[in-house]
Amino acid sequence: MPRDSDKADIIFHTGKVLTVNSGDSIEEAVAIRGESVQAVGSDQDVLGLAGPDTKTIDLQGRTVIPGIIDIHAHMDREGLKRVYPSLEGAVSIPEVLELIKQQVAQKHPGEWVTTMPVGDPPNYADMPGSLQEERFPNRWDLDKVSPENPVYIRGAWTPWNIPPSVGIANSLALQLAGIDRNTQSPDSSVTIEHDDKGDPTGILSETGRFPSIEFTLMKVVPRFSHHQRVAALKESMQLYNAVGTTGTYEGHGVAPEVLRAYKEVWDANEMTVRAHLTLSPAWKSVAEAALEMERWGHSASGQGFGDDMLRISGYYIHYRGSKYTARARTAELPFTGWAGFAQSYNPPARFRRLVKLAAEHNLRVNTIVADCLAEVLEVFQDVHREVPIDGQRWMIGHVIETSSEQLNVIRDLGLIVETIPLTHLWLRGRRLVDNPEEANRSVAHRDYLEQGVRFGLGTDNKPYSPFPTIWAAIARKERLTNKMIGPEQVLTRMEALRAITMGGAYFSFEEGRRGSLETGKLADLAVLSDDYMTVPEDEIPSLESVFTMVGGQMVHSTGDI
Known part of the structure; x- marks a missing residue:
């Protein structure tokens, strides 16, 4: 018999569903039909969508969150770490x-x-x-x-x-x-x-x-093979699913050898993490860049080309860099080692020409600004006067220290900010401990919120679990002294969750399709091992997923529900 068209396929009930909707509502149940969320609400309302074929899952009070979207993932690396x-x-x-x-x-x-x-x-x-x-x-x-x-x-x-x-x-x-x-x-x-x-x-x-x-010196050491990269990428996806990650944005770019591995996994219909990739170029001149942009413009422009599981858009364009490193690593392409991206050297004048070319071809620019934010913003402003870029969501990554004036520029240009709080606060934050003014300008999440700057959180694959990163945004502790860095910039637990879910969706122009648990959105979710909202703060890094779903399909389960 045909099933009722209004009945759910799966209903999770008797839980704590953190919807991350506009009101940050917390509900009891969520219904899934096909690849989408059918309803979110009270047990009474949502269980009314159950039919004879509906699978009901008693959460027994467990917390459900939208799937994590890691906007600086380097996901391909995690499986590679297990090769050796x-x-x-x-x-x-x-x-x-x-x-x-x-x-x-x-x-x-x-x-x-x-x-x-x-x-x-x-x-x-x-x-x-x-x-x-x-x-x-x-x-x-x-x-x-x-x-x-x-x-x-x-x-x-x-x-x-x-x-x-x-x-x-x-x-x-x-x-x-x-x-x-x-x-x-x-x-x-x-x-x-x-x-x-x-x-x-x-x-x-x-x-x-x-x-x-x-x-250079040790070129003789065995290198990753294509087979190893493909197998490692599949393993990486399983590991990311196990900590609730359902999507990534790779703004640092992926080289052809990594893109080839992704394509092979996609061809086999084995993707379990939605991946949005940007291109990592190996241009040797601006003229060569212009030719390549012309070739890619039809597919990598704007929001990119692909489907819900694999999408490609834009370029990573490095500012300055090391001439030696770029020469040494480029000489061995297509091999990229751990990086997974090509390394370039672009002095200011060349960077500006490349960025303008990208703007002219409607190709989104991604770049890292840890030690060069002022210079990059000046270039972007110059280009914007000739080719408007607001609305294109150009990405600036590894953002550390910012002023109020710079945040105004970032907001007005429509740039999106990627932060790595675990790296810049916990791992490398010692210099900020004794500099409170600088600390309160660093990884300044509260300032971003107050000045209307769009941002997301990335793990940088160290570690791949998003929960230490979330914890770092909440606690802002430095690892050697255990002192808080920049207390004025702390996020609440719900704000940090929003930054790594809805914030991540915004990086891929998909805030209308995923990032929160709302009717009609893709059913990407994770059931957590403990209550994210009430677990002791220092236990947040140990959270993981006991059940992860991507597009209504189970991709990870510990068997605990």
Whole structure:
């Protein structure tokens, strides 16, 4: 028999549904029909939509939130971190060596042993000081457990922590890489450590913003394959679903090798996180950029091209940067390593020409402004006078310190602000602890709200769970002192939730389709492991999802409901 057209497919009831609608109402139940929310309200009203085929789920008081939308996700990386063995938990050099020895035992002589960095994820912080010896293992340490296999302990991807990034090679790895006492450093940012006799110790450190050692000195180290990237992306989506993330915005851009992996997963109909990607260019000149923009203008312009699960729009265009890093990393394309994006060097004049070209082609610009907000805003204002950009939602990322005047400019240009509070307050906020005025201008969420600036929260994949990021926006604590940074800028729990749901939807021009639990919107939601609104503040980072839904389909379940 045909089913009743007005009956729900699924009803969640007897819960605490944080709708994130305009009134931030909290309801008891939500009904799902097809891919959309059919109704939200009281148990009595919503259960009235149940039919003989409706599945009803008793939440037993659990909290339901709209699906998280992480606007600086680097989602492809999380699965890649699991390609290489972890050294997590090792607190001494013998413990590091024991983990290496276990990996060597699984290899044939001559095969590479490559691991994640020394330290604990996601930040690999406070190394080598946290090791008992207060030093990194060197080539001779590694040789003791691996005389016949090349070993390379990868340096941390610098954005996960604070420079330097330190990689470690044993003697055989150095030999294969052609590194000896006569090898010169490729740049002043790279140090090849030597002992008192002048021999390299195997410790390679780099202070650059984006590490390049595996693109120069250690090019011989095995690289991610396409197969590994595809498998890792699928695993990443499962992990993101497990913490309630149903959508991402990748404003830092994705390189062709990452876009190819996304396309393969999309082709197989295996996407479980809605991904909005921006393009990461590898232009060698403004003329080359103009030709490429002309080719992409028909598909990546405006709100982009794609469907509800995978969409592409706009470009990431870097301001300034390191000439050395850009040259070193570009030389090895299509390989991008951990980055997943190409690295460019654009001095101010070139940046302005590229940005104007993008505006002329209706291509949304995304750029990072952690240390260059004033310069970028000046360029955007100049371009706006010639080609209006308000309404295009150009994105400025890693925004830290802002003045009231700058926020007025940001609002008037229609720019959207991406903040990474866990990085800039908790991980790297020590300098702000003793500078209260600067602290209250940094990651200034309250000012954004009061001045009408649109913003969202991103994890930057360190860690991938959104709840430490949400906590950082609420608590604003610094990790070493546990002191609050900029108390005037704290968000309430509901404001922080809105920033990472409706705020994220706005980045993709989809605030009318997702980001809140309202009738007619896409049924993207997460049932949480505890009550987000009442759990002790320091337990917010540990929250996860027990049931996640994307478009009315279950993509994650722990079996707890």
